[in-house]
Amino acid sequence: MSGFVEALRALLGPAHVLQGADAAPFERDWRKRYQGRALAVARPGSTAELAALVKLCEAHGVAIVPQGGNTGLVGGSTPDESGHQLLLSLSRMNRVRELDAANLTLTVEAGCVLQAVQEAAAAQDLLFPLSLGSEGSCTIGGNLASNAGGTQVLRYGNARELCLGLEVVTAQGEIWDGLSGLRKNNSGYDLRDLFVGSEGTLGIITAATLKLYPKPRAQMTALAACNSLESAVALLGLAQARAGSGLTGFEVMNAFSLALVRQHFPQLTQPLPEASWTVLLELSDAEGELHARTLFEALLEQALERGLIQDAAVAESLEQSRSLWHLRESIPLAQSQEGLNIKHDIALPVSHIPGFVAETDASLQAAIPGVRLVNFGHLGDGNLHYNVQAPQGQDPALFLREQESRVNALVFDAVMAHGGSISAEHGIGRLKREELARRGHPVALDLMRAIKKALDPQGLLNPGRVL
Numbered sequence: 001m002s003g004f005v006e007a008l009r010a011l012l013g014p015a016h017v018l019q020g021a022d023a024a025p026f027e028r029d030w031r032k033r034y035q036g037r038a039l040a041v042a043r044p045g046s047t048a049e050l051a052a053l054v055k056l057c058e059a060h061g062v063a064i065v066p067q068g069g070n071t072g073l074v075g076g077s078t079p080d081e082s083g084h085q086l087l088l089s090l091s092r093m094n095r096v097r098e099l100d101a102a103n104l105t106l107t108v109e110a111g112c113v114l115q116a117v118q119e120a121a122a123a124q125d126l127l128f129p130l131s132l133g134s135e136g137s138c139t140i141g142g143n144l145a146s147n148a149g150g151t152q153v154l155r156y157g158n159a160r161e162l163c164l165g166l167e168v169v170t171a172q173g174e175i176w177d178g179l180s181g182l183r184k185n186n187s188g189y190d191l192r193d194l195f196v197g198s199e200g201t202l203g204i205i206t207a208a209t210l211k212l213y214p215k216p217r218a219q220m221t222a223l224a225a226c227n228s229l230e231s232a233v234a235l236l237g238l239a240q241a242r243a244g245s246g247l248t249g250f251e252v253m254n255a256f257s258l259a260l261v262r263q264h265f266p267q268l269t270q271p272l273p274e275a276s277w278t279v280l281l282e283l284s285d286a287e288g289e290l291h292a293r294t295l296f297e298a299l300l301e302q303a304l305e306r307g308l309i310q311d312a313a314v315a316e317s318l319e320q321s322r323s324l325w326h327l328r329e330s331i332p333l334a335q336s337q338e339g340l341n342i343k344h345d346i347a348l349p350v351s352h353i354p355g356f357v358a359e360t361d362a363s364l365q366a367a368i369p370g371v372r373l374v375n376f377g378h379l380g381d382g383n384l385h386y387n388v389q390a391p392q393g394q395d396p397a398l399f400l401r402e403q404e405s406r407v408n409a410l411v412f413d414a415v416m417a418h419g420g421s422i423s424a425e426h427g428i429g430r431l432k433r434e435e436l437a438r439r440g441h442p443v444a445l446d447l448m449r450a451i452k453k454a455l456d457p458q459g460l461l462n463p464g465r466v467l
């Protein structure tokens with residue numbers, strides 16, 4: 001492979017081909033579950049350079065593993081242990097190409113960090129609503145490749161719904177320029193939707209044209225305490241009826257998830273007493289703060305009267321609102337501090353969530369007495385992060401090794417029985433590849449394999465991921 005690496009250095013410049021210790025930060029995933037060894041890390045600076053790089057890889061039969069901010073949770077962007085896969089970092093391709101305020105679109109390169117995309121929109125008093133806990137380091141290319149969700153899917157949809165057009169380098173090193181800002185375009189198959197969510201297995205996203213929205217004139221945020229998940233679901237229905245599309249966030253957190261935050265981040269204020277379930281609601285309003293506050297307070301008052309909530313705390317400032325969201329976003333960090341755990345990113349019909357949780361909690365406790373359940377997520381769109389922590393005092397790494405298959409089977413069986421999905425927003429990657437093969441619809445899997453074979457006949461784009 002030395003001849004390939006030398007050709008790569010000649011193409012990109014020696015400073016942008018990393019090996020050895022310089023490549024090490026790219027070779028381990030965020031969860032520290034996958035440790036690979038890359039042939040090299042390549043950092044092209046333009047779409048043209050990337051296209052030439054792909055042609056070079058095709059000529060030498062070198063597989064490519066694209067990586068954004070390396071914040072993925074399913075091992076989709078970590079090289080294998082062979083030392084033969086090229087890790088592709090798009091970090092240098094991070095320009096904002098165009099902001100069209102009249103068309104409410106923003107065109108950016110795939111290596112743009114999500115927070116930078118948000119800030120580019122905000123500088124023009126506009127909103128790009130995709131928001132994730134990792135937004136300070138994840139990239140828009142990775143967000144689109146995994147069809148990321150986040151906290152505002154309830155109002156704005158997943159990354160797929162926020163993308164109007166793409167620029168993609170194919171497995172043959174050709175460039176598809178589909179950077180359209182059109183809302184209506186029925187000229188053939190929608191190739192954009194083919195590449196969004198494909199996790200780098202069909203083509204490499206190099207740029208995207210994204211939807212923007214007018215910035216809300218006011219936002220209200222609150223925490224509310226509920227005695228049960230049934231009450232939280234009823235509160236969601238009430239909030240949707242009263243606020244309509246103004247309801248932009250509806251998160252749920254069980255008592256143990258917030259207890260972990262309290263244990264590992266005691267400096268973070270939790271304004272409500274411990275409750276079985278705590279809901280975080282956010283309302284965005286186009287009219288102004290008075291209108292938003294009146295609506296929000298009436299909603300919470302009605303919820304109290306109906307017994308749906310027992311207590312509530314309304315943020316009185318932007319700083320307080322951020323602190324409430326910080327509680328929610330600190331749960332994964334607190335879990336990490338507690339030790340390795342078995343994560344599940346699942347989707348269910350909202351109406352099925354209380355029944356699923358009650359049944360699966362009981363099954364897990366019966367199978368593994370003392371197991372601790374960290375249950376939180378985006379109740380508004382049916383996406384739960386149903387995570388399983390070792391019983392108190394057990395070695396978390398040993399628990400993961402010995403119990404993961406058993407726990408996954410129990411949880412995923414229940415998910416399928418309730419008409420759900422084993423992956424809501426994190427993707428399939430390497431972690432859930434066998435589960436998809438086992439549980440996916442046979443016709444759907446055959447179609448996916450046919451698409452993969454047609455677009456990447458040599459199997460060089462992110463091999464061993466998804467399929």
